[in-house]
Every structure is written in structure tokens, then in C-alpha cells.
Amino acid sequence: MSNGTAITRRTAMAAGLAASLGMPRTGRAQRVEWPTGPIRFIGLFPPGGGTDILSRLWCAKMNEVTGQQFIVENRSGSGGNVGTLSIARSPADGSVIGLASVAPLSIAPTLYASLPFDVNRDFTYVCGLWQLPNMLVVNNDVPAQSVPELVALIRANPGHYSFASSGSGTTVHLSGEMFKQLAGLDMVHVPYRGGAPAHIDLLAGRVHMIFDNIPQSLASARDGKVRALAVTSAERSPQAPDVPTMAEFLPGFEVTSWGGVLGPAGMAPRLVERIATLAKQALEAPDTSARFRENGATPWWVGPEDLASFRRADEARFAPLIRASGARVE
Incomplete structure (x- = not known):
């Protein structure tokens, strides 16, 4: 058997083994063409x-x-x-x-x-x-200017104040639940099918507050349509450095x-x-x-x-x- 014949057979065997394992014969990963349409x-x-x-x-x-x-x-x-x-x-x-x-x-x-x-x-x-993070905002009819003032207001009126969410099980919902738990509050949860409809009702005064994802809340706060009281991250947001964190008032609060x-x-x-x-x-x-x-x-x-x-x-x-x-x- 010549050396050339042996190399040919070894090459064929290697190619067959690669094929059986689903490997590309070149020894390199073949590029997937994606996307090929919408x-x-x-x-x-x-x-x-x-x-x-x-x-x-x-x-x-x-x-x-x-x-x-x-x-x-x-x-x-x-x-x-x-x-x-x-x-x-x-x-x-x-x-x-x-x-x-x-x-x-x-x-x-x-x-x-x-x-x-x-x-x-x-x-x-x-x-x-x-x-x-989420941002706690209240509609402009809520007199509280800070988280401590809001806590005092809710405690003085148990069951009266409501918080909206983008749906049960969202971080918007759980931020409100954490607020209730850590501050010992009695509030009503009002779930919606998303943040946008919840925000519409907040602006209309149908609900009192929301811990909404920051993009929408920040825009409304900048426009003066709502009042921003806090963010739910461990540190203040670079986009709203004057807005405190919830943890500054309620240690351990982070969502x-x-x-x-x-x-x-x-x-x-x-x-x-x-x-x-x-x-x-x-x-x-x-x-x-x-x-x-x-x-x-x-x-x-x-x-x-x-x-x-x-x-x-x-x-x-x-x-x-x-x-x-x-x-x-x-």
C-alpha cells in the first residue's frame, strides 16, 4: 500500500466519522445564515x-x-x-x-x-x-412630596390608596408588595394589562401611584405630569440623580x-x-x-x-x- 493510498483512506474515514457526528468536514463551524427574512x-x-x-x-x-x-x-x-x-x-x-x-x-x-x-x-x-429599575411616581393630586410623607399618608388612611401595576407578577407589582411589606401599609393593588394603560389611569387620577419601569415614569415626571419620589435600584439612577432610592428610607428595598x-x-x-x-x-x-x-x-x-x-x-x-x-x- 502506498503512502498516498493510506492518507486517502484515513481522510475518507475521518470524513465519515465527522459526518456521523454531525460535524463540518472542514473542521470549522459553518456559519448559520440568519436572518433570511423578516x-x-x-x-x-x-x-x-x-x-x-x-x-x-x-x-x-x-x-x-x-x-x-x-x-x-x-x-x-x-x-x-x-x-x-x-x-x-x-x-x-x-x-x-x-x-x-x-x-x-x-x-x-x-x-x-x-x-x-x-x-x-x-x-x-x-x-x-x-x-x-422601577420608579415610584404619584399622581399630582397626592399631597406627599417624599416617601416618608407618603408612608404617613397611607398609614393615616388604610385601604384608601391604590397602586397600579402592569400586571400581577411583574416587578411593578412586586415593588408595590415590597413597599407594603417593609413599611407595614394597607394599599389596594390594581393590575392592568401593561404599563401604558396603567400609566394612563395614573395621569387621570383613577389610581394614586405606580412603581413603573423607569422609561415611562421618568418622561412623565420630567414633563410635570406626575411626581417622582424614588427609584427601586440599589443606587440612584444617573438619569435622575436627584431622586432618592427606596432603600434610603426602607433598608433592603431593591427590585x-x-x-x-x-x-x-x-x-x-x-x-x-x-x-x-x-x-x-x-x-x-x-x-x-x-x-x-x-x-x-x-x-x-x-x-x-x-x-x-x-x-x-x-x-x-x-x-x-x-x-x-x-x-x-x-
């Missing part, structure tokens, strides 16, 4: 809310980065669970992705007696996009929202890597990161494994608060 991005809350604003900013940049159209499709309801279920039922080919949100993925497993999806089994965690990219279970690893890489490129574009920060959000890119691990840790962090608050959705 992409539907499932939003979990109505248009106009904080997460919708940030989702549309990111999708607009993805249009530029990929040359394909990213279409935001809002499917609101049940604290984000309706849209999240829609993501779970989508094809795993990357034609439909959606918002990974703290509400349905970290809070809902403890808050809801049952869910139509399994947060560990039914999804592909792609990457993170942002983190943002931070986050968003990312979520897909249905079964997405190919190379497809996930491709989406995450392009998402990072769009997120780190100077104009995108600047717009995020203008809206009070911190750009937050983490990869698939880190996002999944973060979600699990976040669920464990929220669970004791939910149980202690007595909040439960059947």
Missing part, C-alpha cells in the same frame, strides 16, 4: 410601556445590522404570560423570537398556582439586553427589572450563537446604548448560559418575597 419579535406588554420602548429601539438597530425587518408584535396579558406562551409555541427556526422578561420567567413560577409553560423546559435562553431575547425550546446551538452575536452588535452600537441610558436602562449583554443561570438565581431571590407578601394568582 423576524417577528413578540413583546409581552402593550405599546408605549417601558419594555416596549426598549424592545423597539433594539429591533430598529437589528434592522440596520442585519438588513432584515424586525417586527414587534405585542401580545399582552397575564403579566407577560400570554406573550411568553406564544414564544414557547413558535417554530424553533429563528423566525420568531421574543422578549425574555423577569415577570413570566423569574416571578410567575412562584406567584402563579399553575402556568401553561415550563420556564426550564419550553424555552431557549439567547441573551440579555437590559436592566432597569430591578431585566429583559433579553427568548426563543422556543429546540433552537440549534449555532443559530442561538448567531442571534446572540448580532444582538450584542446591535446593543453595543453607540446610538443604541445612548438611547437605552436616556430611558433609564443599562445595556446588559450576557450569553445563553449566563442568562439561564441568572434567571434561576432571580427566581430564587424573588420567591421568599412573594411568599411573604401573600401574593398568589390561582
Whole structure:
């Protein structure tokens, strides 16, 4: 047998082994072509809310980065669970992705007696996009000018004051529950299908306050339509440095929202890597990161494994608060 024949046979055997293992014959990962057409991005809350604003900013940049159209499709309801279920039922080919949100993925497993999806089994965690605090704002008819004044006002009128939320199980809801728990208050929770309709009723005076995602609350506070009393992050927001944190009055008070990219279970690893890489490129574009920060959000890119691990840790962090608050959705 000649040396050339032996090399040929070894090459053929190696190629056959690679094929049997599903490996590319070149020894290098083949690039996944994505997107090849318009992409539907499932939003979990109505248009106009904080997460919708940030989702549309990111999708607009993805249009530029990929040359394909990213279409935001809002499917609101049940604290984000309706849209999240829609993501779970989508094809795993990357034609439909959606918002990974703290509400349905970290809070809902403890808050809801049952869910139509399994947060560990039914999804592909792609990457993170942002983190943002909530902001406590009151309508202008509420006389309190600070958190201590608001606490005193609510204590003097138990059961009278109401706080809105973007739905049961959202960080907007749990911020209010934490406020009640740490300050020993009696307030009425009024859930909505998203932050935008809740904010409309706040401006109209139908509810007294909301711990809303900072983009919408900050804009209304700057316009004088509501009064900002505090933010829920551990540190003051760079976009509103004069607004104190809740922890300055109630030690231990911290609630931070986050968003990312979520897909249905079964997405190919190379497809996930491709989406995450392009998402990072769009997120780190100077104009995108600047717009995020203008809206009070911190750009937050983490990869698939880190996002999944973060979600699990976040669920464990929220669970004791939910149980202690007595909040439960059947």
C-alpha cells in the first residue's frame, strides 16, 4: 500500500466519522445564515410601556445590522404570560423570537398556582439586553412630596390608596408588595394589562401611584405630569440623580427589572450563537446604548448560559418575597 493510498483512506474515514457526528468536514463551524427574512419579535406588554420602548429601539438597530425587518408584535396579558406562551409555541427556526422578561420567567413560577409553560423546559435562553429599575411616581393630586410623607399618608388612611401595576407578577407589582411589606401599609393593588394603560389611569387620577419601569415614569415626571419620589435600584439612577432610592428610607428595598431575547425550546446551538452575536452588535452600537441610558436602562449583554443561570438565581431571590407578601394568582 502506498503512502498516498493510506492518507486517502484515513481522510475518507475521518470524513465519515465527522459526518456521523454531525460535524463540518472542514473542521470549522459553518456559519448559520440568519436572518433570511423578516423576524417577528413578540413583546409581552402593550405599546408605549417601558419594555416596549426598549424592545423597539433594539429591533430598529437589528434592522440596520442585519438588513432584515424586525417586527414587534405585542401580545399582552397575564403579566407577560400570554406573550411568553406564544414564544414557547413558535417554530424553533429563528423566525420568531421574543422578549425574555423577569415577570413570566423569574416571578410567575412562584406567584402563579399553575402556568401553561415550563420556564426550564419550553424555552431557549439567547441573551440579555437590559436592566432597569422601577420608579415610584404619584399622581399630582397626592399631597406627599417624599416617601416618608407618603408612608404617613397611607398609614393615616388604610385601604384608601391604590397602586397600579402592569400586571400581577411583574416587578411593578412586586415593588408595590415590597413597599407594603417593609413599611407595614394597607394599599389596594390594581393590575392592568401593561404599563401604558396603567400609566394612563395614573395621569387621570383613577389610581394614586405606580412603581413603573423607569422609561415611562421618568418622561412623565420630567414633563410635570406626575411626581417622582424614588427609584427601586440599589443606587440612584444617573438619569435622575436627584431622586432618592427606596432603600434610603426602607433598608433592603431593591427590585430591578431585566429583559433579553427568548426563543422556543429546540433552537440549534449555532443559530442561538448567531442571534446572540448580532444582538450584542446591535446593543453595543453607540446610538443604541445612548438611547437605552436616556430611558433609564443599562445595556446588559450576557450569553445563553449566563442568562439561564441568572434567571434561576432571580427566581430564587424573588420567591421568599412573594411568599411573604401573600401574593398568589390561582
